[in-house]
Amino acid sequence: MAYDDILPRLARPSRYLGGEVGSITKDPAQVELSIALAFPDVYEVGMSHLGFAILYRILNERPWLAAERVYAPWGDLEAELLAAGEPLRSLETQRPLSQFDILGFTLQYELSYTNLLMMLDRGGVPRRRTERGEGHPLVVVGGPCAYNPEPLADFFDCALIGDGEEALVELCEAVRAARAAGESRSALLERLSSIEGVYVPGLFAVDYQDDGRLAAIRPLRAGYARVRRRFLADLDSAPFPTAPVVPTMNTVHDRVSVEIARGCTRGCRFCQAGYIYRPVRERSPERILEVVEQALTASGHEEVSLLSLSSGDYACIEPLLKNLMNRFAESRVAVSLPSLRVGSLTPELMEEIQKVRKTGFTLAPEAGSERLRQVINKGISAEDLVETTRIAFGLGWRVIKLYFMLGLPTETDADLDAIIELATRVKKSGKGSQGGADVNVSVSTFVPKAHTPFQWEAQIGIAETRRRQELLREGLRAKKLRMKWHAAEMSFLEGVFARGDRRLGNVIEKAVDLGCRFDGWNDCFDFARWQQAFAACGIEPSFYLRARDPEEVLPWDHIDCGIPKAFFLRECQAALAQVPTPDCRTGACSGCGICDFEELRLRLCDPRSLADLPSPPSAKAAPAEEQRCRLRLRLAKTGKGRFIGHLEFMSLFHRAVRRAGLPVRHTQGFHPHPRISFSEALPHGMESEAEIIDLDLAAPLSAEEAVSRLNASLPEGFRVREGALLHWRGAAPSASIESTVYRFALPKDAPVDLEDRIASFLGAARVSAQRLKKGRSVAVDLRPGVVDVWVEEGRLLLEMSQGSPLPVAAFLLERDEAQVRDLPACKIGVRLRPTPDGLS
Structure with a gap:
């Protein structure tokens, strides 16, 4: 791994590992084109974004195209990259961003703009489009903020306005064709401007009045005065990922997400999403059931989220929800509706929801x-x-x-x-x-x-x-x-x-130079730096908060969202008069102009089609008495796996068990969870050949089959070495382990008297040392818990009955704990208390 020397020093190294179940890695030499899908926020936020996952799967279905992922590096990684002179790299192949043909940024939130520039900087890509030459990646942006892309217009080569499933593929095909034809960068941009939904800022000039307002937005190419948003006419026939990338760390939304509908007709006058995603297009309940079945099997998640701007408005929501909950009740899968409106909440729907959580x-x-x-x-x-x-x-x-x-x-x-x-x-x-x-x-x-x-x-x-x-x-x-x-x-x-x-591009650039990053995070936001950036650029920010005259040229007037400006003005006037506009789903057409009533129109699922839905499994007869047993596993955690924290590892293993289909028993109560017991947490960044895990099984299963199924379900860096069946009343791993053996590589400057130090340590009744705890130095006794210490083949070995080996190794090697963490180390074995059966 390119970041091997850096990862041990990071607070959350699992953000940068890749290799997740469901991820796709292609050989760069075997594809014609590569695109890095870039999310300008941290991994756990970006991995929760469904649009990102949809594009990743669609693009990688093309054999000539490789789509990889990159997320914004947190401050600790950015500092390490700068100090080491290392570039920001993708997760899949660890390639620097500068080596990709296309960088595709999604713009979900205005306060992520500084992260976009920071990622270009760290990736070795010139910030401004005018500074990029023939060998640099094409920088593309999309997402809701692209409906007014002007503050970032100096930094991207083109923007994709609207739905990306078809348009981004066409853009990649155009880049492929331009490369085959040997076209220049400027000729490529001309080619891209002919694709509906693609905005090339370099083909427009902007004029300003003396008072700071816009005078005109002038097209520099004939026939390219406005860029109309791209529409996906039929959601039901659109590709959707059924084998999602399963994160190796806990993310913001750790679940299977299924988009059941796109668009909204409620007409809330403040809501941009309600207008730019019109018209409503619903996915059929048959397709939703198919996606959920496949995605749960492939991911091992325990929750399904039905997504849309208003999930309760979905035409078939009540019978669909009932079907899903009945179908997955036995496997303890929860179903959630994160977006609900008061008007769509019937008592029957609430009865169904409350069964879940x-x-x-x-x-x-x-x-x-x-x-x-x-x-x-x-x-x-x-x-x-x-x-x-x-x-x-x-x-x-x-x-x-x-x-x-x-x-x-x-x-x-x-x-x-x-x-x-x-x-x-x-x-x-x-x-x-x-x-x-x-x-x-x-x-x-x-x-x-x-x-x-x-x-x-x-x-x-x-x-x-x-x-x-x-x-x-x-x-x-x-x-x-x-x-x-x-x-x-x-x-x-x-x-x-x-x-x-x-x-505002100059302001964003200045703010980045001043250190602004992650401005949407309270603990990172520094308004004083922004004030300094505005002052340095001679811009009064409150100018942009003022009311606009209806006749004024707006910065986004050349971006056509499909709804005419005249409609928005009528709605604004209706708002001031407190006149409602009915929902066109159930009432008269509001005349927003978005539909052509042929290809582009409201597409609602037909409730009558529910008769054709496969019935949920009927209630089964009472199960035979459980034949409980305990499966004990010895698992190795190596390579990338050593950077996965203990809680993340537990979640990762739970999902692997579900994917493997092992008959694990669950606890009782409102939130049942699988009966899986783990040994104590490893020190951060340490490998292991001896993680002991117990699974309480409801039915007998051969250890060999369980090991095989689990190894087929675990991500890179994890491997079950052996398994054995025990009596279900046996002690948990924490109570079964008598001692643990750890191995540290000796540094070149290890103390010359190390053997003497070990002998002195073992012969002492008490060994005092100072440790940092919550930022304070406290006195501790290192001797309790240490069973034995020895040197073997240039390595330090410690056998311990309790406690962390790090402070003991640091004391013996005369180093601090941070330095010891950088040493190659491994938990190589455990000594178990005698049992009738088990692992040794």
């Missing part, structure tokens, strides 16, 4: 008053919300989270008071419910987005945001309600870039 329930009224909900076209009443929460509390939920926005157009303090009143009513709706009722209130600041009816509206500034937050905090605290909020400065910056223009 009742850990939390999130609803988004957005505004507290009926008047303001009419302004934003939310379409729900306070009575609907309170009745929904009353049912939820009655069904056993204990905590309900309410999501609101402050700073919405026309908002007054009375509307903020209404948030407090509504949250109080929700809490009271749970009065008398078993176990009590709790309500958490989450409040974000409204940010006007491009391609929405509110794209002309002003955003409140930092001082006013803080005043309104304080008003809510005090009012909710008085009602004994908790509140979470977004930092005012972060919302301010998001608003600047959401409606910004090309002049």
